[in-house]
Amino acid sequence: MLRWGMVIDLDKCFACQSCTAACRMENNTPVAGKDQADMGRAILWNEVLPFVEGEYPNVHTTILPRPCMHCDEPSCVKVCPVQATFMNEEGTVLVNYDRCIGCRMCTVACPYAVRYFNWYAPEWPDALKEHLNPDPEVAPRPKGVVEKCTFCVQRLRKAREEAEAEGRTFNATDYTPACVETCTGRARYFGDLNDPNSLVSKLSHSPRAFRMFEELGTHPKVYYLKQG
Amino acid sequence: MEPKNQHTQTILAPIRKVSKGDYLLWGALTALLLSGLVAWIWQYIEGLGITGMNRPVYWGVYITNFVFFIGLAHSGTFISAILRIAGQSWRAPLTRAAEAITLFSLPFGAGSIIIDMGRPERLLNLVFYGRYQSPILWDVTAVSLYLLSSVVFFYLSLLPDIAMCRDRLTNVPHWQHRMYEILALGWNHDSEQYHRLEKVLDGMAVFMTMLVVTVHTVVSWLFGMTVQPGWHTALIGPFFLLGAILSGTAAVVIVLALLRKAYRLEKVLHNGLFNSLRKLLITFVLGWLYMMIAEYLTIGYSNMTEEMVVLTDKFSGTYATMFWSMTVFVFVIPLLIFIFKGKNSVGWMVFASVLINIGMWMERYIVIIPTEISPRMLHVMGQGSYLPALPEILITIACFAGLILLYAVFTRFFPIIPIWETAEELPGHAHSTKTSPAPSSASSD
Ligand code: SF4
Numbered sequence: 001m002l003r004w005g006m007v008i009d010l011d012k013c014f015a016c017q018s019c020t021a022a023c024r025m026e027n028n029t030p031v032a033g034k035d036q037a038d039m040g041r042a043i044l045w046n047e048v049l050p051f052v053e054g055e056y057p058n059v060h061t062t063i064l065p066r067p068c069m070h071c072d073e074p075s076c077v078k079v080c081p082v083q084a085t086f087m088n089e090e091g092t093v094l095v096n097y098d099r100c101i102g103c104r105m106c107t108v109a110c111p112y113a114v115r116y117f118n119w120y121a122p123e124w125p126d127a128l129k130e131h132l133n134p135d136p137e138v139a140p141r142p143k144g145v146v147e148k149c150t151f152c153v154q155r156l157r158k159a160r161e162e163a164e165a166e167g168r169t170f171n172a173t174d175y176t177p178a179c180v181e182t183c184t185g186r187a188r189y190f191g192d193l194n195d196p197n198s199l200v201s202k203l204s205h206s207p208r209a210f211r212m213f214e215e216l217g218t219h220p221k222v223y224y225l226k227q228g
Numbered sequence: 229m230e231p232k233n234q235h236t237q238t239i240l241a242p243i244r245k246v247s248k249g250d251y252l253l254w255g256a257l258t259a260l261l262l263s264g265l266v267a268w269i270w271q272y273i274e275g276l277g278i279t280g281m282n283r284p285v286y287w288g289v290y291i292t293n294f295v296f297f298i299g300l301a302h303s304g305t306f307i308s309a310i311l312r313i314a315g316q317s318w319r320a321p322l323t324r325a326a327e328a329i330t331l332f333s334l335p336f337g338a339g340s341i342i343i344d345m346g347r348p349e350r351l352l353n354l355v356f357y358g359r360y361q362s363p364i365l366w367d368v369t370a371v372s373l374y375l376l377s378s379v380v381f382f383y384l385s386l387l388p389d390i391a392m393c394r395d396r397l398t399n400v401p402h403w404q405h406r407m408y409e410i411l412a413l414g415w416n417h418d419s420e421q422y423h424r425l426e427k428v429l430d431g432m433a434v435f436m437t438m439l440v441v442t443v444h445t446v447v448s449w450l451f452g453m454t455v456q457p458g459w460h461t462a463l464i465g466p467f468f469l470l471g472a473i474l475s476g477t478a479a480v481v482i483v484l485a486l487l488r489k490a491y492r493l494e495k496v497l498h499n500g501l502f503n504s505l506r507k508l509l510i511t512f513v514l515g516w517l518y519m520m521i522a523e524y525l526t527i528g529y530s531n532m533t534e535e536m537v538v539l540t541d542k543f544s545g546t547y548a549t550m551f552w553s554m555t556v557f558v559f560v561i562p563l564l565i566f567i568f569k570g571k572n573s574v575g576w577m578v579f580a581s582v583l584i585n586i587g588m589w590m591e592r593y594i595v596i597i598p599t600e601i602s603p604r605m606l607h608v609m610g611q612g613s614y615l616p617a618l619p620e621i622l623i624t625i626a627c628f629a630g631l632i633l634l635y636a637v638f639t640r641f642f643p644i645i646p647i648w649e650t651a652e653e654l655p656g657h658a659h660s661t662k663t664s665p666a667p668s669s670a671s672s673d
């Protein structure tokens with residue numbers, strides 16, 4: 001069984017935000033506008049956050065790209081009253097937008113704050129509207145539901161369809177989320193964590209590897225490689 | 229034969245006339261209720277964006293109201309069920325007044341959850357796809373069960389009095405009399421009927437007591453089951469429950485004082501009742517203090533990083549003013565009043581009770597918001613902020629107005645003091661509120 005996971009090398013990330021932009025174009029997240037963004041309502045499935053430790057003059061800044069952690073024991077799935085948020089057979093945590101009742105229990109339960117709520121109906125400036133990703137799986141979400149990073153599941157579907165059309169068996173390396181494909185510093189790796197020979201699985205066992213808030217028992221499938 | 233009660237006339241008096249003042253009050257409350265409804269429709273059309281909520285403060289005053297109203301509802305069940313089991317017969321005159329608070333605040337508690345939903349039209353998904361792993365479903369189950377059994381409990385204990393309205397109030401409008409006839413279900417004050425009624429009420433009291441503990445604990449688990457700092461504590465259940473009973477009992481004091489003033493019920497709702505409630509309130513206020521100390525000392529002493537962020541925010545940060553005024557409102561002033569001024573003084577009792585309820589609303593708010601403001605990702609996301617916006621304020625006011633409206637209308641159509649439970653003599657068996665050792669005497673024969 002496949003188990004998709006990601007490794008992010010913090011040594012290689014230089015905070016260019018390409019992943020954030022690629023994610024927006026791939027997944028049709030709406031444009032919030034300055035006022036809404038100031039209120040903390042921008043929807044960014046992927047963010048690159050500065051993690052500042054210490055005080056001047058002894059400051060140490062880590063840059064932290066942050067997708068959904070796709071936890072193996074997700075806090076969000078547990079609390080959803082209608083199973084609108086669920087984990088598929090390959091370990092990816094998804095949201096069923098047609099079923100979500102907008103109670104936001106999952107958003108308060110996720111310790112990584114990666115879930116976003118549609119406060120209004122989504123909007124885009126006209127110029128951007130023409131370039132929305134036409135894939136029906138990323139059709140704009142209606143107001144009142146929760147959304148978040150999906151590891152670009154639509155790309156997985158496409159990769160499988162392509163393999164089938166070409167008459168070959170699907171290989172785990174055929175599938176890459178938009179952020180991984182774009183990453184300028186090649187800091188992101190993606191693949192099957194259950195395959196002991198895959199790059200991600202090897203990197204996840206590196207002595208530099210760590211996961212965020214490991215003590216919470218959520219078992220994220222996104223690993224970071226320590227800076228330094 | 230009707231139950232003999234020397235106060236029957238006094239108790240039924242408010243039902244005979246609906247005054248101009250009543251219409252004015254009802255009109256004003258309806259207007260407030262409607263403005264809340266308009267705000268909700270506006271919110272439904274536009275989206276929850278018109279509220280002050282944001283990321284990371286995904287829950288705001290709607291959830292605060294939910295917790296508060298469910299807490300207020302505990303008044304009735306406490307007085308009529310728990311004190312019934314404990315054999316506290318002094319409670320008889322105020323049972324219905326307290327139960328009515330339960331009955332009329334529950335809809336606004338449950339309603340607050342629906343108002344808070346991004347997609348209220350999908351409410352039935354909870355039935356079609358409901359998953360018991362989620363605390364929300366525990367809440368939905370517990371609260372609907374509570375609402376249902378409160379209605380039954382309330383209605384059953386109202387039966388004999390409706391029958392009395394039917395027999396005595398012959399000059400009320402025709403529809404009103406018809407209503408009594410239908411609702412009385414042919415009750416004819418048979419002694420056998422009274423025996424059965426007491427038996428059923430005793431049985432239900434046990435069930436309601438278990439339910440009341442469950443309901444508010446489950447409400448708190450909405451927060452306690454997450455791993456968020458400030459919420460994830462085993463004490464949150466008992467703490468919520470105690471707070472609920474405290475604010476509920478304080479609400480009873482307010483309601484009783486208003487009723488006896490408005491409907492001249494001083495003889496029935498005598499000072500002794502307030503003195504008994506005063507003792508209860510002293511106990512609860514002290515219990516609340518105990519919980520506060522147990523909770524915050526444990527967190528503060530162990531000094532865990534994330535927990536301390538939330539704690540400091542309450543003690544000396546963004547929410548310090550609110551936190552300390554809450555402590556003064558719920559604990560300091562009321563306790564001083566109860567001990568030094570409250571005896572035989574309804575005015576002081578009401579003042580303290582109002583403070584307690586304002587304080588308890590703040591307490592709910594302070595449990596919910598500071599944890600959200602400082603999520604675990606705080607150091608990377610920065611601190612959040614939250615201020616309720618106009619629609620949230622309108623809807624909150626509307627909830628309170630609705631509760632008062634239901635209450636005011638009810639008291640003009642039904643006796644708010646249970647005539648049969650306060651009667652000197654009941655058909656079939658001598659039953660005196662003054663001498664009866666335990667109200668459960670009926671079930672022992
Ligand atoms: S990071 Fe949050 S949203 Fe993603 S799987 Fe884990 S708990 Fe769920």
Ligand code: SF4
Binds near residue numbers: 095099
């Ligand atoms: S907001 Fe939607 S996905 Fe999240 S818990 Fe509620 S119903 Fe489930």
